[in-house]
Amino acid sequence: MRPSALVLVAALSLPAPLHAQTAQDRARAAAATARAKSADSDALLGNYVTPGLAGQPITTVDTTKAFTPNLACQKSATLLELLAQPNGTGDIGTLSISRDSDLDGRFDEALAVPVPASGICANGIISCTPGTWDACRFLRWDASASGSLKLSEVELTDLAGCYCVNNSCGSNLVWSNMASVLKDLGGGVVGALTTADPRIGVAQASVDGPVIRYTGAQTTSCSAEPRIGGTAYKANPGAIAGDAYSAAQASSVFQALSASSSGTGTSQVSRNCTISRQIAQEEMTPEKIIDRVSGGYATYASNSSSRTFVMGSPSDNSLSGRSCTLIDFHMTLRVKDAERLQQVLLTRFGGDDWAQIRIDGELIGSGPQTWTGTGLPPGKCEKKGAFYVDPNLDLTAKLTQGDHDIWLRAAVADGGEAYASIEAKVDAGCKTTEQLVDTCSGYASNDTCRLDNEEVDGVVTYRNGIKTGLTPLPQTRLIGTGTCTTSISRDFFERRRNYACTIDQSTVPQPDLSRGAYIIDHSTETLLADRVRNADGGYSLNTRNFALPVSGSVNACEPICKTRKAQANSAAAPDGVTGSKQTNPTGWDTFYHACQDSNVCPAGEGEELVQGCGCIDDFPEAVVMMQTVRLGGADLVCTGTTR
Numbered sequence: 001m002r003p004s005a006l007v008l009v010a011a012l013s014l015p016a017p018l019h020a021q022t023a024q025d026r027a028r029a030a031a032a033t034a035r036a037k038s039a040d041s042d043a044l045l046g047n048y049v050t051p052g053l054a055g056q057p058i059t060t061v062d063t064t065k066a067f068t069p070n071l072a073c074q075k076s077a078t079l080l081e082l083l084a085q086p087n088g089t090g091d092i093g094t095l096s097i098s099r100d101s102d103l104d105g106r107f108d109e110a111l112a113v114p115v116p117a118s119g120i121c122a123n124g125i126i127s128c129t130p131g132t133w134d135a136c137r138f139l140r141w142d143a144s145a146s147g148s149l150k151l152s153e154v155e156l157t158d159l160a161g162c163y164c165v166n167n168s169c170g171s172n173l174v175w176s177n178m179a180s181v182l183k184d185l186g187g188g189v190v191g192a193l194t195t196a197d198p199r200i201g202v203a204q205a206s207v208d209g210p211v212i213r214y215t216g217a218q219t220t221s222c223s224a225e226p227r228i229g230g231t232a233y234k235a236n237p238g239a240i241a242g243d244a245y246s247a248a249q250a251s252s253v254f255q256a257l258s259a260s261s262s263g264t265g266t267s268q269v270s271r272n273c274t275i276s277r278q279i280a281q282e283e284m285t286p287e288k289i290i291d292r293v294s295g296g297y298a299t300y301a302s303n304s305s306s307r308t309f310v311m312g313s314p315s316d317n318s319l320s321g322r323s324c325t326l327i328d329f330h331m332t333l334r335v336k337d338a339e340r341l342q343q344v345l346l347t348r349f350g351g352d353d354w355a356q357i358r359i360d361g362e363l364i365g366s367g368p369q370t371w372t373g374t375g376l377p378p379g380k381c382e383k384k385g386a387f388y389v390d391p392n393l394d395l396t397a398k399l400t401q402g403d404h405d406i407w408l409r410a411a412v413a414d415g416g417e418a419y420a421s422i423e424a425k426v427d428a429g430c431k432t433t434e435q436l437v438d439t440c441s442g443y444a445s446n447d448t449c450r451l452d453n454e455e456v457d458g459v460v461t462y463r464n465g466i467k468t469g470l471t472p473l474p475q476t477r478l479i480g481t482g483t484c485t486t487s488i489s490r491d492f493f494e495r496r497r498n499y500a501c502t503i504d505q506s507t508v509p510q511p512d513l514s515r516g517a518y519i520i521d522h523s524t525e526t527l528l529a530d531r532v533r534n535a536d537g538g539y540s541l542n543t544r545n546f547a548l549p550v551s552g553s554v555n556a557c558e559p560i561c562k563t564r565k566a567q568a569n570s571a572a573a574p575d576g577v578t579g580s581k582q583t584n585p586t587g588w589d590t591f592y593h594a595c596q597d598s599n600v601c602p603a604g605e606g607e608e609l610v611q612g613c614g615c616i617d618d619f620p621e622a623v624v625m626m627q628t629v630r631l632g633g634a635d636l637v638c639t640g641t642t643r
Contacts, residue, residue, distance in 0.1 A: 023549065034061050050204040050215060079103070079202065079216025080193075082186050084117075086174035089131030090166035091116035092181075097149060097189060103218055111149050115139070118168075119572050120181060122161035123188045124151070126572060133168045133577055141188045143196030149189065162572035169570040169577055182212035190214060238273065241442035241449075241501070268500050271449070273440040275495040279488060281480025282431045289340045289426040293403070295331035305428045309333060310421045312351070312408050317415030324381035329408040329418065338401040340427040346395055347423045349408070350388030352416035353381055358407040359398050365391060374409075382413035395422065430484040440497050449501040456495050465500070557615040561601035564588045564610050592616070 021029075037047045051058050057066040080099050087093030095113040100106060118133065119126030124140035138159055139151040156162070165173045165181065174181055186205060194200050204215040233240050248254045282288075286307045292299050296311040311331040313319055319327055335341060349357050349365060354377040356366035363372055368387040371377045398404070410418035443449040454462035459472040476489040515531055522529035528546035531539050567589045569579035579585030593602050595613035603609060 030061075037061055045204055078107075078213050079200070080186065080189065080214040081107070082182065082189065082212050083210055084174070084178075084182060084185060085210050086165075087116070087130070089116075090168075090171065090173060091118045091128075091130050092125075092165065092174060093130075095125075095185070099149065099193075100216075101147065103216070109148055113151065116166075117185075118166045119162050119164045120184050121159040121163075121188065121572075122184065123191060124154070124159045125185075125188075126156075126159070126162060126164075128166070128168075131167045133164060133166075133572075133580075141192035143192050147193075147196060149193065156572070156574050164570040164572055164577045164579075169579060170568050173568075173570065178210060179207045182207055182210070186212045186214060238439040238442045241271065241446060245446060245448075267503050269503055270452070271443055271499045271501055273443060273497050273499070275436060275438045275440055275497070277434065277436055277490060277493045279432065279434045279477075279479050281484040281486055282433070283482070283484045284337070284340060284426075284428055284431045286424070286426045286428055289337045289428070290333060290335050290344075290399070290424045293332050293334045295329065295406070302423075306423060306425045308347070308421055308423045309406075310419070311406065312410070312418040312420055314417055314419040316417060317352075319410060319412045319416045319418065321412035321414060321416065323413065324376055325412050326376065327410045327412060327418065329410075329420075331406040331408075332403055333399065333406060333422070333424075334403050335399050335401050337431075338399070340431070341396065341399065341424065342427055343425045344395040344399050345423050346391055346393040347421050348388060348390050349420035350386060351410045351412075351418035352386035353377075353383040353413050354411035355387075355418050355420075356409050357420050358409075359395060360404055361407070362398070364393060364395070364398075365389070371411075377411045381411055386417065388419070399424075430480065430486065432479070432486065432488075440495075440499070443497075443499040443501065446501065448503070449499040451497060452500040453498040454495060455497075456492050462497075559595040559599055559613040560616055561593050561595055561603070561609065561613045562611040562616055562618075563591045563593065563601070563603045563607035565591065565604070565607045 036043070038044050048058060050056070052069050057068050059066045078100060080097065082098075083094065083096045084092050085094040093116050095117055097111045097113075098107040099109040099111075101109045113125070115127040115137070116130055117125040118128040118130070118136065121140075124138065126136050126138055128134055128136040136156075138154055138156045140154045140158055142150050142152040144150050161184075163169075183205065190202050194202070199218045200216055201218070202214050202216045206213050206215075286301070286305065290307065292309045296309055298310050300308040300310070302308060309331065311329050313329070321327070346357070346364065349355060350367060354366075354368070354371055356371050357364055366372065367389060368383060369377075369379055406420070406422065408418055408420045410416065444451075450465060451462055452465050454460070456472045457475050459470050460468055461470055461472070462468065472492060474489050474491050475493050476487055477493065479486050479488050515533070518531040519529060523546070525548075526546060527543055529541070529543050531541050534540055565588065566586055569582060569585045569587055571578045575581070590610070591604065591607060596602055599613040601609060601613055
């Protein structure tokens with residue numbers, strides 16, 4: 001080949017110089033580079049979140065520069081490691097967790113789950129008889145007061161997103177779905193730990209066979225105390241506005257900035273809040289009003305609104321003494337709702353030979369003669385017989401809210417017995433509790449905030465700071481369930497409000513926007529008009545030709561494809577595994593993928609193509625599915641018998 005031909009080939013092989021690329025080409029190249037680093041959650045984790053929390057270098061979008069941030073107080077390459085291995089029955093027989101609790105790079109806490117895992121939930125596990133769905137226990141991931149991980153036994157309704165994994169639902173389910181099983185188990189553990197200690201941040205999870213590892217860091221509150229002050233606002237969000245205002249007024253930095261040129265002008269922020277009425281109905285049984293928590297030997301129910309508590313040893317000569325023996329009996333009554341305690345009577349007491357009875361140490365009765373001291377009776381101990389009285393003494397005033405000690409003392413000379421009974425009459429039935437939860441009080445009391453929008457039970461009463469004149473009618477709702485269902489009417493149940501709050505003010509005059517207004521009013525698509533103020537106060541007018549760059553073509557949509565994958569229904573419910581109630585427990589999971597270059601559908605493992613790359617519109621199908629679920633839920637009726 002001649003030298004001139006070699007030069008030509010080399011020239012054609014070189015990329016176009018930067019000055020030869022159009023603005024559109026450069027923009028597309030920059031967008032492609034940025035998309036490669038932050039197009040999805042995996043890219044964001046790998047390029048920014050994980051290295052940022054782990055103290056590793058982060059590069060700029062064009063990768064020309066790198067820097068190492070310090071976002072975390074402490075870092076751990078392996079915050080948590082979870083190992084799961086199934087046994088022959090399909091249950092997870094080995095489930096062990098190692099944790100670096102102080103983020104020093106070494107494991108210092110280990111938990112070996114002592115029961116097999118037959119089912120997995122988003123926040124716990126289900127343990128049944130191996131290989132079956134019988135005798136199931138429901139365990140939730142929790143953290144102890146010291147912060148260590150533990151499992152607490154709860155009801156199934158306290159767990160979420162549960163499904164079965166042992167052989168009662170299919171074969172080899174754990175090994176076939178190991179990655180997702182590990183993520184579900186690890187997610188529940190991490191959720192419990194981060195709820196107990198909000199300082200912990202989890203950056204990355206990696207699956208290696210039957211093991212999942214989490215990279216973590218302490219991201220906030222660089223102290224040994226796991227409680228962060230900001231978490232208190234979760235229970236009382238209305239306090240944020242007042243506390244922020246107080247902190248701003250006491251901050252010299254805030255005051256300096258608000259008085260600077262950068263802080264001039266008036267700025268507003270929008271704050272949303274609610275005033276909601278919370279009403280609950282509770283069926284009150286006698287045991288929820290007064291109950292025997294210790295001592296005594298029986299509790300009798302004569303009817304639905306009374307209880308009789310008995311104590312002592314009433315059988316003839318069931319107590320033995322010598323010349324004179326003191327024998328004590330104690331019974332603790334707990335008053336849980338004093339307002340519903342109608343009457344308490346000492347209906348009967350007595351003994352053989354002597355007896356006295358006290359409430360919280362105060363003497364209320366004795367016999368057969370007066371006996372006031374705590375020592376031996378004042379007369380001959382042997383009475384040759386028993387005495388019993390029915391005083392029907394009213395004790396209601398003495399039984400206030402809380403625990404009360406009933407003390408029965410008997411003095412027995414040879415053989416004898418002792419007995420006391422207390423009857424409580426209560427106001428059983430339904431108890432209504434009502435409270436207003438107001439998260440708007442902080443904004444309403446702030447002089448810099450004004451009510452902008454308000455909606456009361458669906459009726460708009462304020463719009464853009466102006467009262468609409470509409471007033472909602474009183475609402476009536478059914479509260480409670482079963483025998484305690486009650487119809488309650490109130491003038492409102494929920495107010496949704498939006499406040500516009502001024503965050504800083506200044507007397508600096510507003511900028512002159514007349515030049516911008518002139519340009520907008522006098523310019524056209526091809527002519528740019530301008531007006532500039534001169535030093536003498538006059539204006540100079542000028543015009544020049546103007547043209548927007550030609551915009552490139554844009555696709556009608558982002559090409560996507562639709563796939564599906566067979567999936568057995570192993571979800572768990574209070575009545576058992578739902579798949580066992582279905583004629584065909586195998587259904588389909590549907591997936592949508594953004595197509596790659598050259599319209600290639602990146603289908604996952606085991607997925608089959610339903611619809612190729614293109615503009616897919618499944619909105620009508622989604623509407624039908626949502627409407628089906630809505631109407632199905634509206635038709636559900638709970639009855640006491642099987643239908």
